Amino acid sequence: MDRVAAVDRAAAATEVAAVEKAAAVDKVAAARDVAAVDEDAAVEKVAAATDVAAVGEEGGGARLRWLLSGPTGLGASAARIGGAAPAVPGACTGGGGRFRPSPVPFITRLGGHFSPGYAEREWGDGSFSPLYCPVTARIDEGLAREVNDRLVAWAREVGIYADQLDRFHDTGFGRLAVLAHPDSDDPDLLLLAAQMNAAWWACDDYYADETDLGATPTELPPRLALVMSAMDAPPPAGKYTAQLGEALEADPVLVALDSATAHLRRHATPSQVMRICNTTFQMYVSWTAYAAWRHLGEVPPVWRYLAARQHDSFYTSMTLIDVVGGYQLDGNLFYDPRVHRAVMQAGTASVIVNDLHSAAKEAADDLPDCNVVLLIAAEEGCSLEEAAETAVALHNRFVRDFEAGQKELARVPSPELRRFLLGVQGWMAGGFEWHGSSDRYK
Numbered sequence: 451m452d453r454v455a456a457v458d459r460a461a462a463a464t465e466v467a468a469v470e471k472a473a474a475v476d477k478v479a480a481a482r483d484v485a486a487v488d489e490d491a492a493v494e495k496v497a498a499a500t501d502v503a504a505v506g507e508e509g510g511g512a513r514l515r516w517l518l519s520g521p522t523g524l525g526a527s528a529a530r531i532g533g534a535a536p537a538v539p540g541a542c543t544g545g546g547g548r549f550r551p552s553p554v555p556f557i558t559r560l561g562g563h564f565s566p567g568y569a570e571r572e573w574g575d576g577s578f579s580p581l582y583c584p585v586t587a588r589i590d591e592g593l594a595r596e597v598n599d600r601l602v603a604w605a606r607e608v609g610i611y612a613d614q615l616d617r618f619h620d621t622g623f624g625r626l627a628v629l630a631h632p633d634s635d636d637p638d639l640l641l642l643a644a645q646m647n648a649a650w651w652a653c654d655d656y657y658a659d660e661t662d663l664g665a666t667p668t669e670l671p672p673r674l675a676l677v678m679s680a681m682d683a684p685p686p687a688g689k690y691t692a693q694l695g696e697a698l699e700a701d702p703v704l705v706a707l708d709s710a711t712a713h714l715r716r717h718a719t720p721s722q723v724m725r726i727c728n729t730t731f732q733m734y735v736s737w738t739a740y741a742a743w744r745h746l747g748e749v750p751p752v753w754r755y756l757a758a759r760q761h762d763s764f765y766t767s768m769t770l771i772d773v774v775g776g777y778q779l780d781g782n783l784f785y786d787p788r789v790h791r792a793v794m795q796a797g798t799a800s801v802i803v804n805d806l807h808s809a810a811k812e813a814a815d816d817l818p819d820c821n822v823v824l825l826i827a828a829e830e831g832c833s834l835e836e837a838a839e840t841a842v843a844l845h846n847r848f849v850r851d852f853e854a855g856q857k858e859l860a861r862v863p864s865p866e867l868r869r870f871l872l873g874v875q876g877w878m879a880g881g882f883e884w885h886g887s888s889d890r891y892k
């Protein structure tokens with residue numbers, strides 16, 4: 451199946467190149483010269499060639515406009531690439547019985563991914579309105595155990611959660627990676643997702659949320675500034691670089707981030723690496739807002755929290771989707787406003803699921819974290835149950851809007867975009883599944 455996709459993609463890339471300016475074509479040829487020696491690498495190179503064509507000055511703009519204008523003209527043939535795959539017997543149970551039977555009749559099992567659709571899903575103790583959410587594409591407890599065990603070994607090495615590794619094990623960030631990235635069976639790539647998420651969460655626990663772990667609002671901003679250095683080393687500055695190095699080595703959270711980002715660099719293109727770094731840094735602006743509110747004892751209005759939360763969400767985790775899938779979504783497509791909005795909607799929906807699951811735990815805290823349920827209850831003067839219902843409605847709206855955007859964007863003749871949005875759909879489903887079962891929220 452991968453070979454078919456690779457051939458289709460190569461054909462499409464050739465058609466695209468034909469309408470580009472000569473310079474862009476040269477760049478495509480240059481990219482092909484560096485071509486892969488194996489099948490996976492060949493697919494990546496075609497995607498890279500497409501990217502090269504897309505950034506060519508005029509050609510790039512024209513190509514992007516063409517891509518976004520839907521399946522007319524040339525696009526009609528390109529639509530063939532991303533079109534529904536023929537039904538594959540046993541597709542939904544492929545991978546050694548790994549996949550659950552899908553409730554939808556037509557399954558796209560192209561390049562290791564498919565859509566099991568969306569559904570109203572019960573959550574918590576079942577007493578609240580259901581969350582409208584994608585159906586989980588894959589539950590594979592064997593693979594989850596393998597990735598989680600590797601993650602715990604890595605955590606032991608870098609030193610995070612040193613005195614609570616059993617709890618860290620039961621939190622299951624490795625299981626989250628397997629649930630949230632159903633289009634990858636590669637334990638090393640799944641480990642990468644698990645490491646990045648565990649490192650982000652370590653920052654959150656050690657610097658922002660957990661007083662027991664040393665988190666304080668006034669130390670948070672300078673600590674986050676060091677995280678940026680751990681992920682993206684600044685240029686050498688003489689003796690100051692050695693001092694920075696010592697600081698980075700002294701803090702297990704920074705060691706974890708450095709190690710996870712080094713792993714990322716082994717699998718991702720420079721543009722993917724910087725996309726992930728910059729998204730992390732943008733998320734920190736919201737963290738500093740929470741820290742200020744916490745320090746001043748202020749309770750923000752819901753609109754203000756929600757605005758901050760939209761940039762502090764599982765959008766950050768979703769930036770890993772194509773890296774873990776072993777391909778690259780063109781930067782100009784990733785940042786196209788319609789794509790960006792859809793991924794932000796999905797990231798925010800997923801983080802509302804987090805707030806719903808953590809509300810009880812956070813309400814019990816002397817100095818509660820910002821949480822949408824608690825803030826709605828405070829602002830509306832209503833019960834936590836009523837506030838949770840409002841949050842559910844908000845979540846469902848984000849998911850439905852994402853779904854509508856995904857359908858509209860399916861007209862764009864880019865197999866990478868289609869796959870990426872399917873990956874976002876998969877992430878929402880996996881995040882839902884994990885929050886309902888992780889020990890972290892019990």
Ligand SMILES: CC(C)=CCC/C(C)=C(\C)COP(=O)(O)OP(=O)(O)O
Pocket residue numbers: 647648650651654659762763764766767801804805808819890
């Ligand atoms: C994994 C990741 C991108 C973490 C960054 C921040 C984030 C969205 C969370 C850690 C989730 O928010 P919150 O701090 O409320 O999470 P917990 O309830 O502490 O799990």
